[in-house]
Structure formats: C-alpha cells, structure tokens
Amino acid sequence: MDPVSSVTGKLGLDPAVVRRARELASRAGRPIVELARTHTTVSVERAVLRLAGLDGADGDGMPWVNRLAEAVRDAVGLQHGVALPAWDALLTGGYPHLAALARDAAAGKVKFRIPDGADALAARAAAAGAVRHGIAIIDARRAERDALISETSDPPRPWIYLIVATGDIFEDIPQAQAAASQGADIIAVIRSTGQSLLDYVPEGATREGYAGTYATRENFRLMRAALDQTSRELGRYVRLTNYASGLCMPEIASLAGLERLDMMLNDCMYGIIFRDINPRRTFIDQRFSRQIHARAGIIINTGEDNYLTTADAVDAAHTVIVSQLLNEYFGREAGLSDGQLGLGHAFEINPEVPDSFLLELAHAQLVRELFPDAPLKYMPPTKHMTGNVFAGYLLDAFFNLCGMMTGQSILLVGMMTEGIHTPFLSDRDLALENVRYVRAAAGRLGDSFWPAPGGFIGRRAREVLGEAVGLLGRIGDEGLLTAIAAGTFGITRRPADGGRGLDGVIRQADGYFNPATEILEGTSQNAAAAADASTAQPTPGEPR
Amino acid sequence: MTGQTIRPYGDTTGDGRVQVSFTLPVPSGTVAERARAEGAALQLAAKMGLEPAMVVHAKGIGPDFTFCIVYGRVSHLVDLSQVTVTEREFPMLPPAEINRRIRAALGRKMVVVGACIGTDAHTVGIDAILNVKGHAGEKGLEYHREMRVVNLGAQVDVAGLVARARAEGADAVLVSQVVTQRDAHLANTREMADAFRAAGPQRPLLVVGGPRFDPAAAAALGVDRIFGKGTGPAEVASYLVHALAPAPPAPALPAR
Numbered sequence: 001m002d003p004v005s006s007v008t009g010k011l012g013l014d015p016a017v018v019r020r021a022r023e024l025a026s027r028a029g030r031p032i033v034e035l036a037r038t039h040t041t042v043s044v045e046r047a048v049l050r051l052a053g054l055d056g057a058d059g060d061g062m063p064w065v066n067r068l069a070e071a072v073r074d075a076v077g078l079q080h081g082v083a084l085p086a087w088d089a090l091l092t093g094g095y096p097h098l099a100a101l102a103r104d105a106a107a108g109k110v111k112f113r114i115p116d117g118a119d120a121l122a123a124r125a126a127a128a129g130a131v132r133h134g135i136a137i138i139d140a141r142r143a144e145r146d147a148l149i150s151e152t153s154d155p156p157r158p159w160i161y162l163i164v165a166t167g168d169i170f171e172d173i174p175q176a177q178a179a180a181s182q183g184a185d186i187i188a189v190i191r192s193t194g195q196s197l198l199d200y201v202p203e204g205a206t207r208e209g210y211a212g213t214y215a216t217r218e219n220f221r222l223m224r225a226a227l228d229q230t231s232r233e234l235g236r237y238v239r240l241t242n243y244a245s246g247l248c249m250p251e252i253a254s255l256a257g258l259e260r261l262d263m264m265l266n267d268c269m270y271g272i273i274f275r276d277i278n279p280r281r282t283f284i285d286q287r288f289s290r291q292i293h294a295r296a297g298i299i300i301n302t303g304e305d306n307y308l309t310t311a312d313a314v315d316a317a318h319t320v321i322v323s324q325l326l327n328e329y330f331g332r333e334a335g336l337s338d339g340q341l342g343l344g345h346a347f348e349i350n351p352e353v354p355d356s357f358l359l360e361l362a363h364a365q366l367v368r369e370l371f372p373d374a375p376l377k378y379m380p381p382t383k384h385m386t387g388n389v390f391a392g393y394l395l396d397a398f399f400n401l402c403g404m405m406t407g408q409s410i411l412l413v414g415m416m417t418e419g420i421h422t423p424f425l426s427d428r429d430l431a432l433e434n435v436r437y438v439r440a441a442a443g444r445l446g447d448s449f450w451p452a453p454g455g456f457i458g459r460r461a462r463e464v465l466g467e468a469v470g471l472l473g474r475i476g477d478e479g480l481l482t483a484i485a486a487g488t489f490g491i492t493r494r495p496a497d498g499g500r501g502l503d504g505v506i507r508q509a510d511g512y513f514n515p516a517t518e519i520l521e522g523t524s525q526n527a528a529a530a531a532d533a534s535t536a537q538p539t540p541g542e543p544r
Numbered sequence: 545m546t547g548q549t550i551r552p553y554g555d556t557t558g559d560g561r562v563q564v565s566f567t568l569p570v571p572s573g574t575v576a577e578r579a580r581a582e583g584a585a586l587q588l589a590a591k592m593g594l595e596p597a598m599v600v601h602a603k604g605i606g607p608d609f610t611f612c613i614v615y616g617r618v619s620h621l622v623d624l625s626q627v628t629v630t631e632r633e634f635p636m637l638p639p640a641e642i643n644r645r646i647r648a649a650l651g652r653k654m655v656v657v658g659a660c661i662g663t664d665a666h667t668v669g670i671d672a673i674l675n676v677k678g679h680a681g682e683k684g685l686e687y688h689r690e691m692r693v694v695n696l697g698a699q700v701d702v703a704g705l706v707a708r709a710r711a712e713g714a715d716a717v718l719v720s721q722v723v724t725q726r727d728a729h730l731a732n733t734r735e736m737a738d739a740f741r742a743a744g745p746q747r748p749l750l751v752v753g754g755p756r757f758d759p760a761a762a763a764a765l766g767v768d769r770i771f772g773k774g775t776g777p778a779e780v781a782s783y784l785v786h787a788l789a790p791a792p793p794a795p796a797l798p799a800r
Contacts (some may be wrong), residue, residue, distance in 0.1 A: 030786070040576050058777065083785075173720075178606055181606060193671075193672060193679070194667060194668040194671055196665075197671065198668060210668050211679075242605065273676065274676050274677040275671075275677060276675060276676075276677060276686075276695065310676060310687060311681060382681065418681075419681040424567065425567050425605055425609060425611075426565065426566075426567045426605060426611040429605045430611075465734060490676065491687075492676050492686060492687075492691075500697070
C-alpha cells in the first residue's frame with residue numbers, strides 16, 4: 001500500500017501538520033510532567049499505603065491511610081514520602097502490620113523520623129517489598145482479565161457502553177447484569193455527586209448516594225464479581241468502568257487495579273475545569289494514576305465531550321483536539337499504550353445548524369485519523385435533547401450512524417430521555433434497539449465512506465486541525481497553567497493557585513522515596529521514551 | 545362546550561385519541577404470555593380512561609418485562625376554566641440573557657459568595673448550584689461570564705462568612721444547609737441573618753437552600769429567599785438577576 005495515502009487517510013490531512021501538532025502538545029505538556037516528577041500529594045502517598053495493603057477505616061469512617069499519612073505529615077512532613085518514616089516506625093516499633101501502626105499513629109502514640117544509614121535502607125527495603133506485593137496483585141488481576149477474555153470472548157467494536165447509577169450497589173448489580181444481557185459490553189457505575197471533592201475514599205459496600213453510587217473498593221469488588229458471572233453466562237467479557245478523578249484519583253486508580261476494573265474515566269483537565277480542583281494537584285495526581293492504569297491494563301476514558309456541553313460544539317471543536325493531544329502526551333509519558341487511550345469526544349452540534357451531520361462526520365473522522373490506534377470513546381447528544389423524545393431518538397440514530405461510519409471504538413448509548421429523567425427500562429431497551437439497527441444496517445458503511453477530495457468534510461477537518469495547531473502554539477508560549485487560568489478550556493478560568501486540594505501538594509525533598517513510582521517507572525521507561533522521542537528530550541523515567 | 549371544554553385531538557376535532565407507552569412486569573416469551581401481557585395493557589388502559597384502546601406494539605424486555613405502546617380514546621374532558629397556573633415571581637432566563645441583564649443593570653460582574661455554614665460538611669448542594677458542572681444538565685452559576693463566584697466550601701463560620709462577603713463585595717450570599725439535627729439548619733440561618741444585619745445596613749442579598757427548608761419561611765428566618773428540594777442552578781441564577789439586576793422599564797414611545 002502506498003504509505004502516503006495510508007497516512008493522509010480520508011481527509012487529506014498533511015502529515016507535517018499532524019507531526020507539528022504533536023510536537024506542540026509535548027512542548028506544552030513537558031513543564032507539567034516536570035512539575036509532577038518533582039512533587040507529590042497526600043493522595044499519591046495514601047495510594048502507596050493502599051498498594052502496601054493498608055485498608056479499612058476508623059470508627060468515624062475515616063480511612064486508616066488518611067490517618068497514617070496525616071500523622072506522618074504532622075510529625076515530619078511528606079516531602080520525603082510517607083514510606084520512609086512509616087516503615088521506619090513499623091520496623092523500630094515492632095508493629096505486625098501497617099494497620100496496627102496506623103491505629104497507634106492516629107492516637108498520637110508513634111514518633112516518626114526520617115531515618116538514615118542502615119535504618120533508612122531497612123525501611124526502604126521493607127516498604128518496597130510491601131508495595132511490590134500490591135503491584136503483583138495488580139499484575140495477577142491483569143492476567144486474570146486476559147484469561148477470562150479468552151475463556152469467554154472479546155466483543156467486536158464498537159463496544160456498547162451503558163450507565164447504571166442508583167446510589168445502592170445492591171440495586172446497581174441486577175441493573176448492570178440486565179443491561180449486559182440486553183447487549184451492553186461496558187457497564188459504567190456513575191459516582192455519587194460530590195465524591196470527587198472528598199479527600200478520602202469511603203469504605204465498604206454503600207447503599208445511598210446522590211445521583212450515583214460511591215466508588216469504594218468493596219463496591220468495585222462486588223460489581224466485578226457479578227459481571228464475571230454474567231460474562232460467563234453470556235460468553236462475552238463485560239467490562240466495568242468507574243472514575244479515577246477528583247481529589248483521590250491516585251488511590252481510586254490503585255483500587256481499580258487491585259479489583260480488576262477495566263476502564264477508568266481519567267482526564268487531564270476535567271477536575272480542574274468542572275470541579276474546581278487545583279491544577280497542580282490534578283496534574284501530579286494524574287501522572288501517578290496513569291502509571292497505575294498502564295500497569296493494570298486499564299483503558300482510560302478522557303472527558304473532552306464535556307467541553308462541548310459548556311462551549312459551542314462548532315466554535316470549540318479545536319479545543320477537543322488540543323485536549324486529546326495533551327491527554328495523549330501525558331498518557332504516553334505515564335506509560336499508557338495507544339490501545340489504552342480512550343480519548344473522548346461528542347456529537348453535540350446544534351441540529352439546527354446547516355450541515356450539522358457533515359460537521360459531526362468531519363470532527364469524528366478527524367479524531368479517528370489523528371489517533372488510529374486509540375479506543376476512541378464517542379459520546380451521544382445531551383445538550384440538544386429537548387424533551388421531544390421522538391426527535392431525540394432520531395438524533396441518537398444519527399449519532400450511532402456517525403459512530404459507525406467513522407469507526408469509533410466505544411459508543412456510549414444515547415437515551416431519548418436524556419436530561420428528563422433517569423432512563424426507564426424501556427428507554428434503555430429502545431436505545432439498544434437503535435444501536436442494533438444502525439450497526440446491522442450500516443456497520444460496514446465506513447468502508448465505502450470516502451468524502452470527496454477537496455470537499456466540505458475534508459476542508460472542515462483540516463480547518464479544525466489548523467485551529468488546534470494555532471491554539472497549541474499559544475498554549476506552549478504562555479504555559480498550560482496560564483492557559484487554563486485564562487479560560488481556554490470549557491470557558492472557565494482556573495488559576496494555578498486556586499481550587500481545592502492545593503494544600504495537599506508537596507515539593508519533593510532530596511532523598512524523596514516512593515517505592516510504587518520506582519517499580520512503575522521501571523516498566524514504563526520505554527513508553528515514556530517513545531512519548532518524547534519526537535523532541536529528543538532525555539527520557540523522563542527514573543533509572544531502576 | 546365551545547372553547548372551554550376540550551378533548552385531545554388525534555386527527556379529528558373531539559376524537560380524544562392519545563398514545564401512551566409503558567412497561568409491565570410480566571413476561572411475553574410465549575404466545576400465551578404475550579396475550580396475557582396485552583390483556584393486562586388493555587386493562588390498565590381502560591382504568592386510565594382509554595376506551596376503546598388498541599395495543600399496537602408489545603415486546604418482551606428480558607425474561608420478565610413487556611413494553612407496550614397503546615393508542616386509544618380518552619373519555620375525559622378538560623375544562624379550560626379550571627386550569628390554574630402557578631407562577632414563580634420571576635421568569636426563568638437563559639444564560640445569555642442573565643449575562644446581558646447583569647451587564648446592563650450592574651455594569652460589572654455580579655459577585656456571589658457561597659458556603660456551607662456551621663458544622664455542615666455536605667457541599668453537594670452548594671457545589672451543584674455553583675460549579676460549572678452544575679446539576680441534571682443545568683450549568684452552575686460559574687458558567688455565567690458576568691458572575692464572579694467565590695465558593696468557600698464547607699464548615700465556614702458565620703463571622704468568617706460576613707467578613708469574606710464584605711471583602712469580596714458580595715452582591716449575594718448563598719448558603720446551603722443539609723444537616724438538620726435539632727433544627728441546626730434553622731438556627732444557623734437565623735444566626736447568619738442576624739450577623740449580616742448587625743454588620744451594617746448595606747447587606748448582600750441572602751439566599752438559603754437545602755432539602756428540608758420551607759420556602760415560605762424566608763421572612764421568619766430573616767433571609768431574602770429560600771430554595772427547597774429540587775432547585776436547580778438555572779432557577780437560582782434567574783432569581784439573582786430578578787432581585788439584583790431588574791430589567792429596565794420598557795422605553796416610552798416617542799410622542800408623535
């Protein structure tokens with residue numbers, strides 16, 4: 001095959017412009033990676049404790065990882081990491097396990113110090129051993145997923161993605177199993193409103209939430225076990241999705257890896273823009289969480305669709321591309337393969353705009369061609385669903401058609417009752433009927449869909465890419481944090497020192513020790529090198 | 545009859561024809577089960593006043609449910625003279641209109657300070673109103689270019705709230721109260737209202753919200769407005785504009 005035509009695809013994109021876009025994205029992202037490499041957060045440190053096996057909560061429901069990390073922070077700070085002082089206290093105090101240490105630390109009975117010499121070596125070795133055990137569990141879960149997929153089957157793409165959210169995990173389970181039986185390949189459990197702003201992860205099985213169900217380790221375990229049973233019954237592996245976002249992103253990522261979740265919402269800027277979480281906190285937490293996802297074989301889902309719910313979907317189309325390129329840069333740097341980058345976008349153009357379907361095709365095909373190996377996640381219309389459920393059903397069919405024609409990988413199923421009420425059982429069934437019809441009728445239409453060279457669709461795609469390159473250039477000049485502060489994304493201004501969680505950001509001291517990062521970066525070096533290869537920077541991975 | 549009493553219109557005046565759809569928790573896997581499901585649908589339709597009715601579509605959803613679409617004729621009459629419309633005291637405005645009204649009336653951004661006061665740590669409500677993310681498809685107040693939103697978060701003490709509201713030049717203060725043990729929400733609200741009153745005559749607009757408040761109790765608690773359960777950000781934003789950025793009177797037509 002002619003290599004030039006395979007690069008330019010259906011839209012006649014100039015490979016030099018595509019290359020330029022990636023160079024500019026890495027230029028904009030590199031200072032952020034440097035920030036993340038030289039800082040830690042309270043949640044990164046708590047994730048280390050979770051990987052080392054510390055679970056459970058005190059009588060008030062505050063997790064022991066919070067209590068222990070707080071006690072260490074109060075005594076000696078976290079600038080050396082939690083591991084050195086915690087395992088030093090564990091060894092010198094003769095504690096049988098971290099839980100016993102955490103109880104005494106919470107009661108103010110432990111003296112922490114930063115050990116040196118032989119004591120430091122002993123603490124490092126003990127911490128590394130404990131964390132290695134946790135990461136070995138993540139590795140085993142990943143192998144378990146592979147085995148279950150070969151035992152059942154991997155559904156063909158696009159994968160059909162459905163949401164459940166009752167607030168009660170024991171209600172969610174039968175709903176999720178029914179949705180899978182009706183054709184869902186992926187079940188997402190929406191989180192309780194406001195969980196992203198909690199600086200701790202709730203414990204145990206939960207039965208009440210606001211417009212969603214809390215993400216807890218036990219809820220993860222219960223739902224995954226139920227879907228394993230359903231996967232075996234259906235002979236098809238049903239994937240489970242949750243949210244690694246908000247103030248506890250690194251911890252939730254770790255719990256997802258330990259309990260074999262398959263996909264996690266994990267955007268580079270969503271928490272900043274839509275939840276007013278501090279930008280530095282977000283970027284530092286995000287890098288660690290993505291290193292975990294890389295190791296666990298979890299596909300991340302990014303949240304670019306959200307920009308189009310606040311900004312106009314035509315005017316802001318290029319901000320989606322910019323964010324996807326940044327998410328790709330940050331994701332690859334953290335060790336994610338292209339097959340784990342579930343970049344997001346959406347069908348949100350006002351249906352009253354002339355040629356709106358052509359514009360949607362141009363945008364969706366552009367994303368497909370820019371990221372040929374990424375499992376793209378395509379989101380249905382929400383903003384222009386009016387309450388006219390009949391018109392909404394038609395719009396959802398056009399969304400499904402656009403998704404099929406442009407080879408999207410993950411289709412979130414659009415509901416005709418979007419924005420009106422929680423979907424009825426019948427709404428979900430009708431929505432799946434819509435997807436099935438379009439897939440059967442036009443699933444192979446993409447093979448025959450070649451927009452006219454020089455026509456409207458190709459021109460529009462090249463225009464959006466050009467605007468994205470322009471914006472990436474400006475972001476690189478002024479700095480990503482400045483651009484976010486200026487309201488570049490989702491038309492919301494977020495200053496670098498504003499928002500929640502900045503007090504949980506800590507600059508690393510000389511001798512900072514994080515056993516999890518050392519293990520994870522040991523394996524992510526090659527991917528990190530690849531991410532930066534175009535700009536010939538030294539590899540960001542630590543030597544093992 | 546003319547004009548005052550009506551029936552739904554299918555394709556002829558007064559035919560009373562309507563269409564409804566619903567799901568019944570009965571199977572329709574076999575011919576017999578399906579016949580029973582359709583019979584159940586017709587019985588429900590008759591009890592809803594749909595007679596005669598026709599089940600035009602019945603389809604099993606999973607092993608335990610049947611989805612039905614029914615067309616029929618309703619026997620009910622609608623008396624238009626008995627229709628009452630309850631109106632809120634202000635119109636709902638789209639974001640662009642909210643921004644325009646603030647620009648026109650204030651000539652600067654409207655400053656909104658929000659918090660959960662007392663020991664209440666439930667920021668779900670205030671965040672749903674203030675954060676861009678909003679709630680149920682409605683964007684929060686932050687979405688409006690002409691509003692400057694300062695969200696102080698949880699467990700803010702009243703003195704701190706008064707001081708911060710003054711420092712920010714708040715036009716409005718929004719307080720959310722979820723915890724209601726021993727009527728803490730009422731005591732906290734009165735305390736806040738008193739503190740703002742004591743701080744001087746130029747107090748900001750005071751707005752309180754939470755699932756257990758009675759919207760009629762605003763005056764008794766010393767605040768300007770109370771929003772109860774189910775209030776979305778669009779309603780709050782529209783109210784703030786109504787109260788703080790009134791529309792200018794329509795320009796008088798020049799005399800000929």
